[in-house]
Amino acid sequence: MPKIINLPLTEQDITGLRAGDNVLLNGVLYVARDTAHERIVEALAKGETLPFEIKGQMIYYMGPAPTKLGNIIGSAGPTSSYRMDIYTLPLMEAGLRGMIGKGQRTQTILDALKKYNAIYFAAIGGAGALISKSIRKVEIIAYEDLGTEAVRKLEVENFPVTVINDIYGGDLYREGKAKYKNSTK
Amino acid sequence: MREIDAKEVIKTTTRLFIDANYNLTEDVLAALKKAQGSEESPAGKEVLAQIIKNADIAAKEQVALCQDCGTAVVFVELGQEVHIVAGDLYTAINEGVRQAYENGYLRKSMVMQPFSDRVNTKDNTPAIIYTDVVPGNKLKIIVMPKGGGAENMSRLIMLTPSAGRQGIIENVLKAVDEAGSNPCPPIIIGIGIGGTAEKTMMLAKKALLRKTGEHNADKEVMELEIELLQKVNELGIGPMGYGGRTTALAVNIDVFPSHIASMPLAVNINCHSSRHKEAVI
Numbered sequence: 001m002p003k004i005i006n007l008p009l010t011e012q013d014i015t016g017l018r019a020g021d022n023v024l025l026n027g028v029l030y031v032a033r034d035t036a037h038e039r040i041v042e043a044l045a046k047g048e049t050l051p052f053e054i055k056g057q058m059i060y061y062m063g064p065a066p067t068k069l070g071n072i073i074g075s076a077g078p079t080s081s082y083r084m085d086i087y088t089l090p091l092m093e094a095g096l097r098g099m100i101g102k103g104q105r106t107q108t109i110l111d112a113l114k115k116y117n118a119i120y121f122a123a124i125g126g127a128g129a130l131i132s133k134s135i136r137k138v139e140i141i142a143y144e145d146l147g148t149e150a151v152r153k154l155e156v157e158n159f160p161v162t163v164i165n166d167i168y169g170g171d172l173y174r175e176g177k178a179k180y181k182n183s184t185k
Numbered sequence: 186m187r188e189i190d191a192k193e194v195i196k197t198t199t200r201l202f203i204d205a206n207y208n209l210t211e212d213v214l215a216a217l218k219k220a221q222g223s224e225e226s227p228a229g230k231e232v233l234a235q236i237i238k239n240a241d242i243a244a245k246e247q248v249a250l251c252q253d254c255g256t257a258v259v260f261v262e263l264g265q266e267v268h269i270v271a272g273d274l275y276t277a278i279n280e281g282v283r284q285a286y287e288n289g290y291l292r293k294s295m296v297m298q299p300f301s302d303r304v305n306t307k308d309n310t311p312a313i314i315y316t317d318v319v320p321g322n323k324l325k326i327i328v329m330p331k332g333g334g335a336e337n338m339s340r341l342i343m344l345t346p347s348a349g350r351q352g353i354i355e356n357v358l359k360a361v362d363e364a365g366s367n368p369c370p371p372i373i374i375g376i377g378i379g380g381t382a383e384k385t386m387m388l389a390k391k392a393l394l395r396k397t398g399e400h401n402a403d404k405e406v407m408e409l410e411i412e413l414l415q416k417v418n419e420l421g422i423g424p425m426g427y428g429g430r431t432t433a434l435a436v437n438i439d440v441f442p443s444h445i446a447s448m449p450l451a452v453n454i455n456c457h458s459s460r461h462k463e464a465v466i
Contacts, residue, residue, distance in 0.1 A: 020228065020427075035303065065252040065292040074290055075249040080334045080367050102425065103334075103367040124232055124425055125334065125369035126458040127239040128252040147305050148252075148292055160235075162228070162427065172228075173366055176428020180226055181421030 019170030051142030055095030075128030191272025198281025229429025255330030366426025
C-alpha cells in the first residue's frame with residue numbers, strides 16, 4: 001500500500017521514507033524545469049526575490065502539454081532530472097526538501113540529500129495523461145514568457161510517486177537493477 | 186505525372202501527428218501487455234500497468250500520451266511520378282505540423298538558436314524532414330514525434346572492423362546501461378551498422394519505425410537482434426529503471442555496406458511511448 005503524505009514534507013515524513021516506497025502526495029508542488037532553474041538560481045545568487053519561497057518545498061520537473069478545453073492541465077509527466085543537477089545544490093542550500101523527476105542524479109546530489117535532509121522521487125515518465133488526473137489546480141506564478149517552461153504552482157491529490165533516493169543512501173535504481181541483473185531464467 | 190495538392194499534404198500531416206500523439210500503436214501496446222504478463226519485478230509490473238492505463242486514457246479522452254510531444258520528424262517517400270501542386274512539399278509539411286500542434290493541444294518543444302537564447306518557435310516547427318524518391322505515383326508520409334529524453338541517449342560510435350560482432354554487442358549494452366532510466370524504459374532500440382556516420386544514424390532512426398516484434402529479414406541480423414534483446418533485458422534496469430526483466434521491448438537493427446576502414450555503429454533509443462504513424466496519398 002502506498003504511503004499518503006500531506007505537503008509540505010515534515011522531518012518525520014523524510015526520515016520515514018525509504019527508496020522504493022510508493023507515495024501519494026497531497027498539497028502544493030512547484031513546477032520548474034531547465035530555463036526556470038537557470039533563472040531561479042541566477043535570482044538566488046543576486047539576492048533577488050524568488051518566484052516562491054523555496055524553504056520546505058518540493059519541485060516537480062515538468063513542462064505540461066497545453067490544456068484542452070474543460071480540463072485542468074494537459075499531459076503532465078516528469079522530465080529527466082539530470083539536466084537540473086547543475087542548479088540543484090543552491091536550491092537545496094536555500095531549503096528545498098524534495099524533487100520529483102525521472103532518471104539518475106549525480107553523486108553530488110545524492111550526497112546533498114543526506115546533508116540537507118531531502119528526498120528524490122520519480123513519477124512515471126510517459127504517463128502524463130494519467131498523472132494529469134491527480135492535478136486539481138494549476139497556476140502560472142513566474143516566467144510566463146517561457147511558455148511550457150514557466151514556473152507553476154500545482155495543487156495535487158493522491159499524486160503518485162516512488163522514492164528513488166532517501167536520506168540513508170538508498171537508491172532504487174541501483175538496488176532494483178542489482179536484483180534483476182544477469183539472472184534471466 | 187500524378188498531381189497531389191499541397192493541401193492534401195497539410196491535412197494528412199496534421200492528422201498523423203495528432204493520431205500518433207494520442208493513440209499508441211497496437212504493436213507497442215501488445216508488447217507492453219505481454220511484458221506486463223511476464224515481468225517478475227512487482228514494481229516493474231506496476232509501472233507497466235500504469236503505462237497501459239495511460240495509453241487507455243489518452244486514446245479515450247484524445248489527449249497527448251506524454252507531455253513531450255516531440256520533435257516533429259517526418260519521413261517522406263515521394264514517388265517520382267508525383268507532382269506537388271498549389272504549394273511546395275516542405276512548406277506543406279511544416280504547415281501540417283503547425284496545425285497539429287496548435288489544434289491538437291500538443292506541446293511545442295522547439296527552440297531557435299540552440300546555444301544562446303533558445304526562444305520557443307511556438308508551433309513546433311521546423312519539422313525535421315527526410316525524403317526518399319521512390320518509383321511510382323504515390324506519396325507516403327511517416328511521422329515520428331520524437332521525445333527529447335530518449336533522443337538525448339543516442340550514440341554514434343565509429344567502430345573499426347576489428348571490433349566485430351562482439352564490439353557491437355558491448356557498445357550497445359554500454360549505451361543502454363548508461364542511459365538507465367532516462368529514456369523511459371521499456372525502450373525500443375534502433376541500431377544502425379555500417380555506411381557512414383550520418384547514414385548509420387539514419388538507419389538507427391528508421392529502424393525505430395519497424396513494427397515491434399518483427400525482425401530484420403536477414404538471418405544473421407535477426408540473430409543479433411534476438412541476442413541483444415536478451416542481453417539488454419539481463420541488465421536488470423526494468424520498467425522506468427525500478428528494476429526488472431523488461432528493459433527493452435525490441436531491438437531493431439538495419440545494416441548498410443561500409444568502407445574497408447570503418448564499421449560505424451549508431452544507437453537511437455525510443456521511449457515506451459514509441460509514436461509513429463503513416464499514410465499514403
